[in-house]
Amino acid sequence: MATIAIVNHERCVGCELCTRACGVTHAIQLDLERNWVEVSEELCWACGACERMCPFSAIALPPWAEPNKELRDSIYAKNRKPKKSRVVAQAEEIGEEEEEEMLVGRSQ
Amino acid sequence: MATPQREIPATSPYSRPFYKWLDRLAPIGLALFMMAVFVDYSWWMLKSPTHIATWRSLIFFAIWIPTTLFYVIMAIKDIAQNWNGRWEFAGPKARNPLADTVGAQKAEMQRDFFRSVTGKRYDLTQNAFFRWLFHRRWYQFAAQLPNVIIFNIVIIAGLVGVVNPNRNFATVITWYVWFGVLFVLMIGVGRAWCLICPFSAQAEWVQRLGLFGKGKKLFTRGLKWPQKYSTLLISVFFFLGLTWAEEFYNIAGPGKPAFTSMLVAGIIIWDLFYALTFERRSFCHYGCPLNGVIGVVSAVAPFEGFRAKDRTLCKTCTTKECMKGSNRSYGCGWYEYPGSMSSNFYCGLTGECFKGCPYENIGLSVHAPLKEAYQPKKKRFDLAVGVTLMMGALFFEIVNATPQYAAFDNWLSHVTGWVAIAKALDGQLSGYPNPLDYMGIILLFPLFGWIIANVGSWISRGQIKARELFTRYSYGWIPLFGLGILARQLPKVLTNGPTIAQVISDPFGFGWNMFGTADMNMHARSFAYHWILFVQLSLVIIGAVASIVVNQKISQLDFRGRPGARAINVLMNGTIVFLMVLLLGGYYYIALINPGHPLAPPF
Numbered sequence: 080m081a082t083i084a085i086v087n088h089e090r091c092v093g094c095e096l097c098t099r100a101c102g103v104t105h106a107i108q109l110d111l112e113r114n115w116v117e118v119s120e121e122l123c124w125a126c127g128a129c130e131r132m133c134p135f136s137a138i139a140l141p142p143w144a145e146p147n148k149e150l151r152d153s154i155y156a157k158n159r160k161p162k163k164s165r166v167v168a169q170a171e172e173i174g175e176e177e178e179e180e181m182l183v184g185r186s187q
Numbered sequence: 188m189a190t191p192q193r194e195i196p197a198t199s200p201y202s203r204p205f206y207k208w209l210d211r212l213a214p215i216g217l218a219l220f221m222m223a224v225f226v227d228y229s230w231w232m233l234k235s236p237t238h239i240a241t242w243r244s245l246i247f248f249a250i251w252i253p254t255t256l257f258y259v260i261m262a263i264k265d266i267a268q269n270w271n272g273r274w275e276f277a278g279p280k281a282r283n284p285l286a287d288t289v290g291a292q293k294a295e296m297q298r299d300f301f302r303s304v305t306g307k308r309y310d311l312t313q314n315a316f317f318r319w320l321f322h323r324r325w326y327q328f329a330a331q332l333p334n335v336i337i338f339n340i341v342i343i344a345g346l347v348g349v350v351n352p353n354r355n356f357a358t359v360i361t362w363y364v365w366f367g368v369l370f371v372l373m374i375g376v377g378r379a380w381c382l383i384c385p386f387s388a389q390a391e392w393v394q395r396l397g398l399f400g401k402g403k404k405l406f407t408r409g410l411k412w413p414q415k416y417s418t419l420l421i422s423v424f425f426f427l428g429l430t431w432a433e434e435f436y437n438i439a440g441p442g443k444p445a446f447t448s449m450l451v452a453g454i455i456i457w458d459l460f461y462a463l464t465f466e467r468r469s470f471c472h473y474g475c476p477l478n479g480v481i482g483v484v485s486a487v488a489p490f491e492g493f494r495a496k497d498r499t500l501c502k503t504c505t506t507k508e509c510m511k512g513s514n515r516s517y518g519c520g521w522y523e524y525p526g527s528m529s530s531n532f533y534c535g536l537t538g539e540c541f542k543g544c545p546y547e548n549i550g551l552s553v554h555a556p557l558k559e560a561y562q563p564k565k566k567r568f569d570l571a572v573g574v575t576l577m578m579g580a581l582f583f584e585i586v587n588a589t590p591q592y593a594a595f596d597n598w599l600s601h602v603t604g605w606v607a608i609a610k611a612l613d614g615q616l617s618g619y620p621n622p623l624d625y626m627g628i629i630l631l632f633p634l635f636g637w638i639i640a641n642v643g644s645w646i647s648r649g650q651i652k653a654r655e656l657f658t659r660y661s662y663g664w665i666p667l668f669g670l671g672i673l674a675r676q677l678p679k680v681l682t683n684g685p686t687i688a689q690v691i692s693d694p695f696g697f698g699w700n701m702f703g704t705a706d707m708n709m710h711a712r713s714f715a716y717h718w719i720l721f722v723q724l725s726l727v728i729i730g731a732v733a734s735i736v737v738n739q740k741i742s743q744l745d746f747r748g749r750p751g752a753r754a755i756n757v758l759m760n761g762t763i764v765f766l767m768v769l770l771l772g773g774y775y776y777i778a779l780i781n782p783g784h785p786l787a788p789p790f
Contacts, residue, residue, distance in 0.1 A: 096510075134510040
């Protein structure tokens, strides 16, 4: 079983501060019916941001937990937009310069 | 969703110089009151010719001087900090425009959960006076201080006072007055006792190193309470333990007042340990023996506690001063979030969220009673088990007044050898009640509730789980339990309560006469015992009717349209009627076997 943050359902009041804190992988979601948060096992990389944010210490990592950076990077890689290739980027830059020159030329 | 709100004025109507001085002078007045009580008691102590320079006055001064010094020094510190109006509220922040779009959308998604804001309510904080009062830092301190003084006198009186319980301040206040007032407060206001509780007050003052000021550092290790033990049942078990110990040592009277003072001092020390080790009010949640009873019975009260007026605004609030604290307030000690509160079980009425909220979005509403018992969508299994266990404790208190129980208990204690253990603990103890039959009687009730829930589950052909039925319908037992336990306390409170007139003037039984009422001899028994049974019976009947109302509402809100819902409703109402008949029979039988009662047989 993956090491993830554990929610104390007796204490959790559904304020969603931890949901906001979990900004990298968005592993925490509010259970609308019960008004407590649930942590996704696939997305939680045990960074501990939620634990530091929770005012009532209702969410906590087990003491042995360490940030799973590989998981974070893999999720990050999956979610971010495809990177432009170098050639395309250079071409765009050149195009912008030409445009600028043209604009400058016009104004003159 | 949101209740219609009046516009809140930008400046407080109480910002004129008069009120500023009132704000400054009120804490000074309270500190002077504390000093006056100390001086008065010391003067009477020194005046009594026989008791000076004995161990009694040593104990007296050893407790009074340090506590008074602590309170006065802390008060001076807080008054100095408060002098220039550091906590003056500048007026509410502008409403976040996202509240009407994103916030409203989020609240709408949880419409089913937030069903508890329906119905007519009157918000007390629409009144300028209450708004002003709840903004004061000394609001809770002013409520706590008199009680703290009273319970300090209780500890001293139990240790140094006379042994006769009816002449001793400790026994009279704790068991004849406090235990009655406590239940009236619970049923009337909710956790009003927790607002003025002297035990956690002192522990919290030490934890915060201040009486009412807002300090920056806390004097505590601030450990988290372990997740595994985060349940109401701990406090219920402490309550059962306390009830047993109270019967075993016969603390509640007529027993030695020293036991009462040891109990009170023990609770304070225990509370202090929690406050210094764990964060916030962990004691009140997981250590206080009365937490379960007070929390549960508060559901009957028509107050809903400090709660957000408009939840949509809370949905977009990112700072959450109500939970985290601000420069004017501490975060909620009771682990409550006004933005999602659906019951008043855990609102200790401390008013910190009211001071903290920058949008003035916290209200304290009055509504129809019983609402808090049936409206919460999230009903809790541990609370349900707690209610049934406490119902068992109530029935034990009735059963133990009968001679049949006494005979059975005596037999069981001899068979199991419990008498020998009790004698070893204290030579005067008889070993009554035996813990085995005590636990047996109490456990009957959760078992009974569980069997009924299983029958209900069978009626619905397994469509509704027994656990859900048990959890939701146990909330219906709350009014019957609350009024039933009040009825159990009434005879003791009403027959012995009037002795308070003597005890106030002569708290230690030394022959003082502080207020001139020491010789007032009120024969309470003569006016109380005729009609007391009928008051008890009518309280039980009112409780049962209220319970049936709650059951009806639970059936409507939680089980409408589900298979066998109507038959289950009838079954649950039948359970309440059965419990009511048991209670009525119990109270009637106790009155009947009481030799002084007019209904008792003449032989």
